Amino acid sequence: MLFALREMTYRRGGRVILPALTVALEEGMTALVGPSGAGKSTLLRLLNRLADPDSGTIHYRGRDLRDYDVLELRREIALVPQLPALLPGSVAENVSYGPRLCGRQCELNRALALAGLDSTFAERSAQQLSVGEQQRVMLARALALEPAVLLLDEPTAALDERSRDAVERTLLELHQRVSAAIIVVTHDQGQAHRLGDRVLILDGGRIQPQPQAVSA
């Protein structure tokens, strides 16, 4: 089992965002779909340990998340946030940032290629890219860590239809080429079905499997 959440409650600003959630998340590509404000992004932040539950537990591969070294855990379970948040500097500097933090070599071109970017992007300024390109650099930056799990928060929310299709193709190729488990959060039911090996619905703080889950 990849993640097992048991009676997990999370509050923010005094409001309960996720009430006593119990769910199991498996290997492969899981699409988590739900309306805005359902707590999808919050769930990804909890899996990456950017926040901790107020009560209950989250286990990752059989161990409580809090038993892992938090910095190593975040490199192993990489999160790509919904909005691009790149550091000032070149694409290469951004993509190699994570590996450099832990003294690892960065396979820059591989990470760029997996994210659907060619090597000419490396020296371009990250701030001068389009939103879609920035989103791909965010993906490459996470992939450079060679994570075991990739958490993608609304990877196409800010994109037009054409860019969205291209990113979906990239993610499906990625799923074939890397062994990482992928959890992708989306508000788009269609996208969830196109991408997910399985689809879970998060609504009102509860998770249910999609009854007529269809493989992409």
Added chain:
Amino acid sequence: MIAAIHLGIGQVAASLALVAVAAVVSIWQRADLERDVAIATVRSFIQLTAIGYVIKLIFEQNNLAFVAALLAVMVLFGAITARHRARRVPHAFWPLLLALALAGATTLLLVVALGVFKPQARYLVPVGGMVIGNAMTAAAVALNRLGDDVADGAAQIEATLALGATASEAMRPLLRRSLRSGMIPLIDSTKTTGLIFFPGTMVGMLLAGATPINAVRLQLILLYVLLGSVALAALTSVHIAYRNFFTKAHQLRELPQPSG
């Protein structure tokens, strides 16, 4: 040697004519500041008169323990005042207190050790007061910027933490910007000193009858001393305060809502 000048209470009273000008301008232009002008005038009179008598007593005693006690009170009030400008920084009081104490103590010890000033109350009290006052402004500006930048850049900070960066690594660019914000006003005023304005110490010395060269030398010493103390205060406050935004697990805490 500076020739001492003597001012009577009548001369102070005469200068109130200019306060009346400020009040008239406020009433005439409906700036609604006449009450504040009155409060500022009364408060400055009471506060400065009181501190004047305290300093007179300390000068007469010339006891370094009294000097230290007075400077400690200044550090305490400085930290309390600066905290109001750093509302978005959680628990800003302690970083500010430490920053002002460190800046004040280090600067005074250095100037005494280097032989710039003698370890006497008549030097340490005014210099210490200037150092703490400027350190307070710099630390407050730096923490104000830090609080705003963390609130505005929370997404960027979390994106960096998500890559396995420590809180310190994720905050590095913000700390640099806050430090610059705290230091730049004094650096800029030091650059333009003598061209655009005459600094207070020099004006005071000239009015008190010192030669221009002596007035300039003392002013230069103070400006250089202040540059160092302001850098220390901004650096210390920023590097201690940023930790309050994070948990031990390098998680960005929920930010407090600024009050008022």
